[in-house]
Amino acid sequence: MKVKKWVTQDFPMVEESATVRECLHRMRQYQTNECIVKDREGHFRGVVNKEDLLDLDLDSSVFNKVSLPDFFVHEEDNITHALLLFLEHQEPYLPVVDEEMRLKGAVSLHDFLEALIEALAMDVPGIRFSVLLEDKPGELRKVVDALALSNINILSVITTRSGDGKREVLIKVDAVDEGTLIKLFESLGIKIESIEKEEGF
Template sequence: MFISKVMTKNVVTIDKDADISTAQEKLSKHGIRHLPVVNENDLLIGIVTDRDIRSALPSSQSTDKDSIAKIASSKVEEIMTRSPISISPLDTIQDALLLLQKNRFGALPVVDDQGKLIGIISTRDLLREFIEVLGLNDPGTLLCLLVEDKIGQMKKIVDAVSEEKISFGSILVSRYWEEGKRAVFPYLLTQNIGPLKTKLKNMGCSLLDPMDWYRDSHPK
């Protein structure tokens, strides 16, 4: 839930006075795309990405060796983004998802209330968490249900699942194109799904063919 629990703590950083070729080496050595730039007190002062470096360097077709060497030896400070958008360890995964999407970033540095860099959270960390939250690493079966959009529907589903002594891996509720209906996707940690399906059908719950699930509008 909180960034502090899912961020990468051992952050690879770089000094503002390092040259671009050093930054490039660090990125490729660690297989990463973002390098926070910190000062001697670990305060975050900038960020440099593989894209910043690629745009700074001349194209690989360039033959002007002197100019390539000159750019490669120029300082990180010259190409970094200053005062980058960061996130706090007490912000949430939801905050990070929205912030990354809004700004089209691949990662956010995590700083404490003194401005010190204490971690980094990337789309990679969020994907791992998403896989975990969905329960994808646990053996199970996904049910696709269509229920009326009114209070108490979920209780019926949960009761039926509990009566069959089945555990939940996760459960998602989503919009459905038809007004007054909701799609519910329980991920259940069992192979034995037959009796529960029959029970749900008898309760008036319809099983939704996943091929027929459209969120906002039914295609013409």
């Protein structure tokens, strides 16, 4: 999933010609200590921090206090890359730019949660279940093949290490009957560790 799908236009931003007063007002609106800055042509110029403005006259320009950070992403980047940057820098917003450094918007924690909801297929009805598999190539294929042969569509798959050479696989499918899934995997000698019907929204 690319960042551009989750870009928001609702974020603290001013032009580099803005006054300290305007910039502080924008920060108060978004309850943040930073503001993203662009030039008149829409190019990303950097960010300005509240602490750098406190000693300035309210009617002076923020121009000289703008700094170009390394925490911004391109709209064609993968959302996972943006999330790593977000966690590393712990900023409330990540600026999003195009190839010519034009500011396209920003992504926030809320946008990452929206992406996670879609990746987990939490917004659609189905059944989510987990199984423990050997942590080696080919094990997941048994599960995928069994679902395909039963004409059950997979909506999302997540795997995590669980220790002892095992991997927990959490799968959501568009099936409606838990009993059918349990019997299917019992026939394969695979125990379903947890199973839950989700209504979606």
